[in-house]
């Protein structure tokens with residue numbers, strides 16, 4: 001279940017260079033326009049059931065609500081909207097709201113007064129792409145009062161030493177870059193990240209190889225339809241080099 005209360009974004013670091021996410025709503029709302037969408041109130045929309053004569057929420061309980069995947073929840077332009085978004089999130093403790101950010105330094109802006117050590121139903125992932133962004137964002141991130149934390153390496157652009165930042169992290173998820181302009185993702189970086197996570201007892205997922213994948217020193221172009229499958233198959237790795245599909 002997706003919820004895009006607003007849409008539009010702009011680059012904040014190297015990983016954003018070829019971002020296509022914020023263009024997904026561009027036909028409807030304009031490219032790069034940061035605007036509230038017509039589904040702003042989606043989590044608290046209700047529907048009347050004439051037979052049972054009851055009114056219930058349109059989004060049923062227990063759903064995971066993937067929030068702000070075509071934007072960033074912590075955009076400056078959304079500071080006022082976020083106040084209402086938090087109110088809706090608080091009103092629906094029966095849903096899990098999950099979002100990612102490359103702007104974790106803005107976490108405290110418009111945070112509700114009753115946040116304390118975090119809402120149980122909110123998962124906030126910190127997205128980084130190289131050592132520089134990891135060192136800039138993660139020391140703050142791990143210190144913040146968030147109940148469920150995960151690190152997203154998207155797109156993964158270099159080897160990264162995460163070992164100082166894994167305390168209190170539930171999962172680490174790594175993605176190679178997709179698209180025609182994609183930069184290389186190297187399998188050696190993935191192996192190293194997996195080892196770091198194992199040492200810290202943190203779950204690691206290699207989610208996607210991306211388009212340009214260096215495997216055992218050799219650069220391979222991976223069919224977009226195979227990027228997730230190959231990444232999944234590599235752990236535990238029984239896949240031989242020959243089994244990687246070239247396009």
Ligand code: SF4
Pocket residue numbers: 009010011012013015016019020021022069070071072102
């Ligand atoms: S912050 Fe996220 S959505 Fe915004 S430009 Fe960067 S990668 Fe894209």
